[in-house]
Amino acid sequence: MTVLSCKNIISMEDLTPDDIVAILDTAESFKEVNERRIKKLPTLRGRTIINLFLEPSTRTRTSFEIAAKRLSADAINMAGSASATVKGESLRDTAKTLSAMACDLIVVRHKYAGAPQVLAESMDACVVNGGDGMHQHPTQALLDLFTMRRHVGDLAGKTVGIVGDIAHSRVAGSLVPALRMVGAHPIVIGPPTLMPARPDVLGADVAYTLDEVIEELDIVYTLRIQMERAEGMPFPSLREYARFYGMNEARLNRMKPEGIVMHPGPMNRGVEVSSAVADSERSVVLDQVNAGVAVRMAIMYLLLGGEAHGDAA
């Protein structure tokens, strides 16, 4: 079996293209397991995985928890508030505490960028970033690649439009480099008020309207719009946003004929995606959720060097 080149997955840059292929291929076999009546494998029996979620999350945490349990690992969820000021403990102390519990792998979801990296630097267990601030969310990018690959085949040369709040999106933060690593062409699309200062350094082209690039797109990846913002709305209204950036049937018909529509969830219907598109057969949103469990199983399995790979096949 293939072993990954890294001990931690904090950002997409930790992975090589070969690592990505290994994860996606391994996830394929776990996906089959997930379709069986008995979905549990003994692979990680006796290993301990902690889901440290210091920011509210239901979907991602549940996905990691199911993945760990299907591999027979002991999965423990720890929740809390994000900040040391509230929690009364520094990241380094958290790392030491978890190390003292002798766990094997920590999944960290954190409100602030860089926290998983700081944790990883002071502990022996493997660390997987479950999303940190506005920085990265690598397991989401990997499950998205998995879903894309199943629907459009080889991603080399494919054009992916990522639409919406690029500036504040850790999903985009990982997906753009992930797409570059597999040879795809990412375009980030949104009003300048939702763009990071330098999208070029992530490796993306930029478009300020969806209509100017829609015909080129093999995949439209819509991001969730946050309805409440401390610093004021970055666009005039949801109605205007939907008009210029919403994925609707008219735009669906203009993209590449076999093109698909994705969303990391939860969707604001009528804003990022119209209901008709969300429910169409070209929307693969539920496939993404399904892939999440298989991909996270693959990551845990490969990082912890699980044995008896044959069980999965």
Place this chain on the structure above:
Amino acid sequence: MVTLLRGGRLVDPAVDLDRVADLLIRDGVIAEVGEGLEAPAGVLIVECAEKVVLPGLVDAHTHLREPGREDEETVESGTRAAAHGGFTAVCAMPNTDPICDTGSKVRFLVERASERGIVRVHPIGSLTSGQRGEVIAEIGDMIAEGAVGFSDDGRGVQDAGMMRRVMDYAKAFGTTVISHCEDEALVGSGVVNEGAVSTRLGMAGWPAAAEEIQVARDIRLAELTGCRLHLAHLSTAGSVAHVRDAKARGVGITAEVTPHHLFLDEDALLSYDTNLKMNPPLRTAEDRAALLEGLVDGTIDCIATDHAPHAPHEKEMEFELAPFGTTGIETALSLVVTELVGTGTFEWSDVARVMAHGPRRSLGLEAVTLAEGSVADITVVDPEARVEVVPGWFESRSRNSAFLGRKLLGKASEVLVGGAFAVRNGKVVD
């Protein structure tokens, strides 16, 4: 007490001095400068061969943290750190707890400094009451108690009308307003320079324009009011350009740059090391080059450290939550010697210009020179002394240095304040 500094290279551009000679100090004053001076009976002789003797260095921007955060720094530890770094005086910023915004609080600092300080402490008072930007602080009262300048450092005065009013008022006292330029509406929750690194790290950006807009505004207000303005910690190429233009027009302003903005840029940040989180943030390599150019051509008057001690438990927080600031008063001179003198960018006279005369001129402090009759505030530098910046090396109570791990060349071997040793043989005098 009589002291003879023998055989050092005396460098002071203010009196057109650069030669190997002796310097005799009597009663806290330079009594004689010349070659082969006779040593009177009972004189203390300090051999200064291969060393450089400069007018005493001044840090125009220091956070002593007392009162309020004595766990981070005190007047005693901060002045020891200053001496260790080669400084004979510091200008203490008012954002303590409570904020130094009345005469009695200035008097506390002056008295504390006379009891515990080992270098001179020049208090900076708050511009507005409580640094809230709403009401003019008691500037006259503070001057009467010893304040040398006024600043809401740590925050910019957000309202242009308020800034105009306070500059108008301060002008009557002939004092200096020190501006921390930061438009909070543009900075928002920004913690690093807005650009490539903020994008890569996924953190909110602090754009250069948020500094430059207030730099431009305050230059205009200096022209409007005639108040003397000093611009704190310039960090961007655009700010340097504004200052250069203003000086060309003859506006009476001065400006400072910190060692960290001169010797580091945002590319150092990819590690999420909170010791590299400062306000203003580290900028781009291009900004850094422009700051250096401005320092060399005289657009920027002085290097000021913005020495900002912070407790380790606060710096160990998440990057976005950790407080802004790096210590710097102990490494500034060594960095300048290593990075500027060592590379030929600077002559020793430039060191005196930006670390001794520039700060004094910027804040209207009494001039100090190496000429006979001057007060004997003197920094002797050993250019070959090796410095390894490790946590145990600091005199400061805090260790949050952006330069931890650096190996540097050049350090103050003697520091004299009014003729008395604060540092002797490289060690702080107890």
